[in-house]
Amino acid sequence: MRFNWINAEEISFNSFLLMDRWLVRMICNNYLDWQEFIDNFSIALAYNPTVAWYFAHRCPESKPSIDNLIAMAPKNLCAVDVRKAEVFVIDAMETSVVYTFPDIMEKSCDYIYDWDKKYLLELANFTDKLVLDVGSGTGRLAFAAAEKAKRVYASEPTDMLREYMRDKIKCENIKNVIVVDGTVEQIPYEDNTFDIVMSGHVVGDDYDREISELTRVVKSGGYIIDCIGDDNRKRKPNEELLKRGFEFFYHVSKSGGDIYRYRKMVIK
Ligand SMILES: C[S@@+](CC[C@H](N)C(=O)[O-])C[C@H]1O[C@@H](n2cnc3c(N)ncnc32)[C@H](O)[C@@H]1O
Missing domain, CATH: 3.40.50.150 (Vaccinia Virus protein VP39)
Incomplete structure (x- = not known):
């Protein structure tokens, strides 16, 4: 279900760097039977190595799935396609991403x-x-x-x-x-x-x-x-x-x- 609490187009994928271990674990574990999410998440992680590094170190138990996701991402994508994947993931994880923006949470929820x-x-x-x-x-x-x-x-x-x-x-x-x-x-x-x-x-x-x-x-x-x-x-x-x-x-x-x-x- 989409709530439209955030506008994913305006949000940097770097917001995932503000997530706690439990949120990283939930994102990495709970959505791995949703193929469209996996396809987009793998691109977003592969093309955002800082976020991928943070996720793997913040939540070591998720490192094997993060490594798999990165390995399966298509190579040489253009910036527009990468951003499309990032926006898909931000949108899909709206209810978690909003926790990293408490001001937005207070005003839009x-x-x-x-x-x-x-x-x-x-x-x-x-x-x-x-x-x-x-x-x-x-x-x-x-x-x-x-x-x-x-x-x-x-x-x-x-x-x-x-x-x-x-x-x-x-x-x-x-x-x-x-x-x-x-x-x-x-x-x-x-x-x-x-x-x-x-x-x-x-x-x-x-x-x-x-x-x-x-x-x-x-x-x-x-x-x-x-x-x-x-x-x-x-x-x-x-x-x-x-x-x-x-x-x-x-x-x-x-x-x-x-x-x-x-x-x-x-x-x-
Ligand atoms: C939808 S928000 C609701 C916030 C607040 N209780 C309210 O109703 O305005 C859910 C909150 O629960 C927290 N949360 C998530 N998992 C939790 C858990 N296992 N135990 C306690 N709080 C949790 C989240 O970080 C978030 O702040």
Whole structure:
């Protein structure tokens, strides 16, 4: 699905030099059964040796597939054909490339700019609570919760996004948001630490593993919240969350999307 969050024509292939290891691994592993992507990615890598070097060293486990891709690229292509391949890859990886441009992410992703914080704050009482936001991105949920909470830990595996949130904290003199590295699979906190553990657009690759990790760090009587932003997508309630004991809240976004938010009180 294309979201048009970025204009690939305006983006340098060097933006891939800003990617973290997990993103490089995902790009190199997850798309290798998509022939059109492989054809274009092999050209883009072969004709951008700095990016190829960075990928192979940043993510050594992907080096064999990177070497294969480079070896299969056609030789002596003209600059126009190389750029066509680069644009194809940038477009195809739009949802990852946008993480390397947090300003663009904040302004062009509808789920961020079209969202109202009331949709989070009505899900729980955040006042004076210790809150964890997992996969914070640009901090949509973290900064909203921080207006009420005692402290919010914004955990985010992408370096560019962590630095974006830190710049915002400095610029706006925010005192109660702490930015940390971490993934939903391995949350860097002790058991039973938080009153509220929240995320948006993060859970979904492996529900059992992710929800058991979210549950581990929430205190008994605390909440796990899944609060996506507002977009124009038509969707049904998430059966995977419902069957794991989440209740849902529904509204229609300004652009006509079906927005489901989820909450579960954890009793241990
Ligand atoms: C679509 S963005 C959503 C950002 C933010 N939660 C929001 O809703 O505005 C997904 C975020 O999850 C992060 N992410 C990707 N894989 C992750 C993982 N395994 N664990 C935690 N966060 C992850 C990405 O870096 C990105 O910031």
